[in-house]
Amino acid sequence: MDREAFRDAALRYGLLFLISVILVAGFWFHAEFYALGLYPLLLFGGFVTFFVIVAVRALTTGSYRRLRTRGSLPFSRDAGERVLSGTQTLVALPVSTPAPPAGAVANAVVASTGQVLTRVRVRDLRRRLASDVRNEEAAAAGYESVEDFRRAWAGNRRWNPDEVVLLVSFRREAAQ
Amino acid sequence: MSTYEAVLSLVVAANVALLGLVALRANRRVPRTALIAALAFFATTHAMAVGRTTGAIGPSGDALAFASLLIAHASVAIFVVLFLHGEPLRRRTPFLVAIGLAGFGLAGLGIAQGWHTQDVFQPVTDPGRLAVNAYLVACLAVALAESLAAWRRSVVLRRESFLLMAGTIALIVAGPIYGFELVAINLTEFLGTNLASPLAGALFAGALLRMNPLRFRGRGLEGAPAVPWKIPPGVYLVEEARPKFARAMLLAARHAPALAVVSEANPTPELAGVEKVRLPPGERCAAVLASTASEFLFRYPTGSVLVDDLSYVVAHSGLDAAREAVARVAEGLPARGRLVVSMANLTEDERESVARIRATRVQAPGLEAEVAAVLEAHLGASAGQLQRAATAQGKRAEDLGVTDLPWLRDYFVSSLRMLQTPADEAVHAGWGRVAEALAADLDRLWRTAPTEPRPRPAAAKPVMPEKPLEEIVIVHATDVPDLTPPKTDRRPPPAPLGAALREAFLGSLGPAGDSVFRRVLTGLRKEPEAVRWEDLPKVARLAEEAVADLGSAIDVDEARRDFFERARRLRLKLDGLAREAR
Numbered sequence: 001m002d003r004e005a006f007r008d009a010a011l012r013y014g015l016l017f018l019i020s021v022i023l024v025a026g027f028w029f030h031a032e033f034y035a036l037g038l039y040p041l042l043l044f045g046g047f048v049t050f051f052v053i054v055a056v057r058a059l060t061t062g063s064y065r066r067l068r069t070r071g072s073l074p075f076s077r078d079a080g081e082r083v084l085s086g087t088q089t090l091v092a093l094p095v096s097t098p099a100p101p102a103g104a105v106a107n108a109v110v111a112s113t114g115q116v117l118t119r120v121r122v123r124d125l126r127r128r129l130a131s132d133v134r135n136e137e138a139a140a141a142g143y144e145s146v147e148d149f150r151r152a153w154a155g156n157r158r159w160n161p162d163e164v165v166l167l168v169s170f171r172r173e174a175a176q
Numbered sequence: 177m178s179t180y181e182a183v184l185s186l187v188v189a190a191n192v193a194l195l196g197l198v199a200l201r202a203n204r205r206v207p208r209t210a211l212i213a214a215l216a217f218f219a220t221t222h223a224m225a226v227g228r229t230t231g232a233i234g235p236s237g238d239a240l241a242f243a244s245l246l247i248a249h250a251s252v253a254i255f256v257v258l259f260l261h262g263e264p265l266r267r268r269t270p271f272l273v274a275i276g277l278a279g280f281g282l283a284g285l286g287i288a289q290g291w292h293t294q295d296v297f298q299p300v301t302d303p304g305r306l307a308v309n310a311y312l313v314a315c316l317a318v319a320l321a322e323s324l325a326a327w328r329r330s331v332v333l334r335r336e337s338f339l340l341m342a343g344t345i346a347l348i349v350a351g352p353i354y355g356f357e358l359v360a361i362n363l364t365e366f367l368g369t370n371l372a373s374p375l376a377g378a379l380f381a382g383a384l385l386r387m388n389p390l391r392f393r394g395r396g397l398e399g400a401p402a403v404p405w406k407i408p409p410g411v412y413l414v415e416e417a418r419p420k421f422a423r424a425m426l427l428a429a430r431h432a433p434a435l436a437v438v439s440e441a442n443p444t445p446e447l448a449g450v451e452k453v454r455l456p457p458g459e460r461c462a463a464v465l466a467s468t469a470s471e472f473l474f475r476y477p478t479g480s481v482l483v484d485d486l487s488y489v490v491a492h493s494g495l496d497a498a499r500e501a502v503a504r505v506a507e508g509l510p511a512r513g514r515l516v517v518s519m520a521n522l523t524e525d526e527r528e529s530v531a532r533i534r535a536t537r538v539q540a541p542g543l544e545a546e547v548a549a550v551l552e553a554h555l556g557a558s559a560g561q562l563q564r565a566a567t568a569q570g571k572r573a574e575d576l577g578v579t580d581l582p583w584l585r586d587y588f589v590s591s592l593r594m595l596q597t598p599a600d601e602a603v604h605a606g607w608g609r610v611a612e613a614l615a616a617d618l619d620r621l622w623r624t625a626p627t628e629p630r631p632r633p634a635a636a637k638p639v640m641p642e643k644p645l646e647e648i649v650i651v652h653a654t655d656v657p658d659l660t661p662p663k664t665d666r667r668p669p670p671a672p673l674g675a676a677l678r679e680a681f682l683g684s685l686g687p688a689g690d691s692v693f694r695r696v697l698t699g700l701r702k703e704p705e706a707v708r709w710e711d712l713p714k715v716a717r718l719a720e721e722a723v724a725d726l727g728s729a730i731d732v733d734e735a736r737r738d739f740f741e742r743a744r745r746l747r748l749k750l751d752g753l754a755r756e757a758r
Contacts, residue, residue: 033360095523102457102492124457125491126439127521129417131574161574162417164521166491 019056023049069119071100073168074111082142083108084118086172090140092133092153095164099125105173120170131161140169180365184226190374191219198381203389204471210255211380217248218373221293225369241293243283245368246308249315250279252347255380256319256340259387260326260333262470262508275315282308293368297355313352319344331497332462332504336383343379346372386460389468390453394433394476399449401579403427405625411506411515411535414626415527419484421540421626422518423447424578426482428625429514433479435472437465439488446577447484455488462493466501469515470508477510486530487521495526503533540626544573547584550621554614561588578622585618674704676753677715684746688726688739695722712754719746 027045030036036044073091075083082088093099100106100122108117128137130153138149150159195215202208224241227233254272261268289304300306323340326333350372358366370376405428414422423446426434436452453468455461469481483489489498502517509515517535519527531537544562551561565587566573569580576584592611620631681689681696697704699718700711707715723743730736 030357033357099491101459103459125488127485127487127491129521132418164487164523 016053016056019052023052069100069107070104071098072107072109072116073100073120073122073170074109075117077110077112079142080108080110080117083120083172088140088142089171090137090167090169092137092141092149093166093168095127095166097166099166099168101125106170108170108172119173121173122168122170124169126167126169127164128167129161130159130163130165133165133167137167141167178229181226181229183366183371184222184229184369187222187369187371187374188219188226191215191222191377194374194377194381195219198384201388202381202384203391204259204384204387204467206474207255207258207384210251210258211377211384214248214251214255214380215373215377217244217251218370218377220244221248222369222373225293225365229365235290238292239287239290241368242286242291242296245293245296245370246279246283246286246311248373249312250275252344252376252380253315253318256322256344259340259380259383260322260330260337262466262504275318278311279315282311294364296368297352298359298367299356309352316344316348316351320348330500331494332466332500333387335460336387336463339379339383339386343376343383346376346379387463387467389471390437390455390464392435392451392453392468392472394435394472394479395451396432397427397430397434397450400427400434400447401449402430403578404623407514407516407625407627409509409512409514411509411517411533412538412627413517413519413527413531413533413535414538414540415519416540417520417542418574419518419520420446420543420577421538422482422516422520423484425514425516425538425626426450426480427579429480433472433476434482435469435479436482436484437468439485444577446579450482455485455492457492459493459497462489462497462501465489465498466504469505473505473508473510473513473515476513478512480514480516481505483515483517485521486517486519490522490526495529499530499533502530506533506535536627538626541630543576543578543581546621546630547576547581547618550614550617551588554610554617581618581622585615585622588618589615673709673753674707677707677750678704680746680749680753681719684749685723685739685742689746692719692722692726712750716747716750716754719750 023045027041027048031041074093074097075088075091079088079091102122102124105119105121108120109115110117130150133146133149135146138144138146141149143149143152153163153165154160192215195212198208198211198215202211221241221244224233224237224244227237228241253275257268257272285304286308291305291308295305295308296312297309298305300309320341323337323344326337327341330337347370351370354371355367358364403424405425407425407428412422412425414425416422423436423444426436427446427450434450436447436450437455438447438452439455441454456464465483469483472481473479483502486498486502489501493501502515505515515535517530519530522530548562555561562573562576565584566576568587569576569583571580589611592614617631624631677696678690678693681693683689685692696715696718697707699721700707700714702711723739723746727736727739727743730739
């Protein structure tokens with residue numbers, strides 16, 4: 001074990017020990033003060049201990065703010081490559097698509113296979129009429145122009161300029 | 177300094193620091209005032225406790241500490257109620273006044289009776305002290321119950337109410353519970369204090385700042401385009417594809433402060449001159465919308481607020497939160513205030529859901545469709561005309577807003593007037609009637625609010641039998657130089673040569689041809705009817721001189737080249753006329 005890891009472990013377990021001592025002292029005092037029986041003490045003390053350990057664990061490991069993914073963003077395989085290379089920072093989705101909230105980290109997945117490509121942080125969500133998608137938005141979504149976006153969006157369907165699309169802008173998270 | 181004094185001093189310092197933070201950063205005036213009061217009175221209580229332990233403060237300090245503790249608890253309850261129910265309290269005002277008055281009453285009684293803070297939360301039988309304990313517990317209970325209820329019921333305030341709840345629980349644990357237990361372990365110096373007050377204050381401040389309204393100044397619409405509608409006060413949910421009518425409804429409220437809550441930095445030129453605040457992305461979007469709109473209307477009861485893009489709130493906070501945010505603002509709308517919400521980009525189901533709010537639902541018409549209908553009725557063709565007009569305005573047809581209607585009216589009318597050629601003399605009256613009817617219909621559209629029945633375009637009349645209207649293309653004469661400028665005088669038609677010359681000048685040089693032709697006539701000292709075939713060489717020479725003068729006055733190379741190309745065409749036409757004479 002190197003020195004830094006040892007120091008971290010000592011700090012972490014030292015803190016845990018300190019909290020355990022405070023908990024035991026608190027239980028003893030309150031059990032004496034309120035003349036608690038064994039079973040109420042076990043129940044109440046067990047609950048408090050569990051809660052404190054979970055909270056301390058979250059605080060010390062930082063898991064409460066770690067990159068826990070919330071939902072996913074689907075991409076075509078071609079778009080996936082652009083996402084991986086960082087050249088695509090926006091995706092247009094049907095308005096009914098459940099999108100992760102802004103600020104959340106989501107899995108970028110290949111729509112056809114579900115394969116996870118990478119993790120992205122959602123920066124903003126915005127609705128727009130399909131005909132109102134702008135040049136810069138089409139470019140950020142990996143299209144050459146707005147016309148290119150319209151062709152791709154319509155696909156085999158008839159182009160509906162009044163269709164509402166959900167634009168999700170994101171940033172690729174650094175590899176873990 | 178003993179440990180007690182150090183701890184209590186830290187509590188005072190923390191409370192004061194939080195007070196400063198809240199005073200500087202929090203924008204909701206009413207809850208901010210209550211929280212500042214709570215922090216200030218908690219700081220005073222603890223400062224008096226320090227003074228008591230050091231012996232620096234006598235009995236008067238005890239009285240002040242006692243009163244401060246009571247009012248601090250009252251302020252906590254009032255803060256929580258104000259925070260959760262917004263600035264428009266209405267039914268709760270008597271309740272809050274009762275809490276405040278009871279606090280001041282008990283404080284006065286306590287000072288008169290010489291009660292101490294150390295007696296607080298201790299088992300007593302004296303009715304007065306019992307009332308004090310009950311009052312303090314009731315204040316904390318109100319705060320806890322209100323925040324718990326909001327946490328369970330509200331979508332918008334779920335996180336904020338959790339913070340309020342946690343802060344209140346901290347006060348309960350460090351107040352009534354430890355106040356009772358501290359005696360058992362002989363820590364009596366801490367009696368009458370609440371060491372968790374900085375923690376609770378921090379949680380309360382966190383809730384307040386999380387829902388902090390966006391900053392605004394409360395400006396009027398001085399620099400914004402005026403819309404001649406009368407929109408009565410109230411809440412309006414505007415159904416439209418793009419937020420055109422909602423924006424125009426805000427612009428119609430001229431004589432009061434107005435605020436547009438937008439989702440983009442520069443949403444549209446239509447809102448130029450209107451004060452705008454931009455919603456933050458993320459889950460707190462709905463909470464910020466509610467607090468900003470409520471705060472604005474609280475400060476300016478006659479003001480108007482536009483929610484430019486409710487779909488942004490739906491995308492970030494969810495439909496339920498967006499609806500609740502609008503409902504909160506609507507519920508507290510002052511009698512003379514206006515709230516206009518554009519439901520653009522919402523699905524049909526979402527619109528139905530939002531429309532459950534008690535509000536006036538406005539089915540806004542399609543502006544392009546209405547203008548197109550007017551053009552169709554008067555000119556027999558619409559799509560191309562509208563698109564060309566929009567292009568001249570630097571927009572797409574679908575981006576034309578309500579405030580563009582006067583410009584569109586003027587554009588079409590001036591285009592119609594410029595479309596005449598000398599050969600159209602006989603139908604001048606017809607063009608005039610078309611232009612007037614078109615202008616009247618566009619003007620009616622401009623003046624009719626979406627809350628009123630929409631005007632229908634007047635029936636088309638056959639005004640131009642000589643030309644099929646479908647073939648007419650309306651463009652500005654300046655864009656097409658071959659068109660002649662309008663002729664407003666009603667003089668008799670010129671003699672054949674004079675008319676031919678005029679047509680040659682105007683046809684070649686465009687609108688500038690008219691002034692050149694008049695200069696030539698001045699040089700000839702003749703009226704057009706008096707020009708003879710033998711005058712043609714002189715006409716050509718005078719025309720060359722006039723063209724040279726005019727050309728030398730043009731600074732732009734491209735324009736000058738274009739002008740001399742036109743002059744060359746004029747020369748060819750005059751040569752043709754001369755050959756004809758021979």
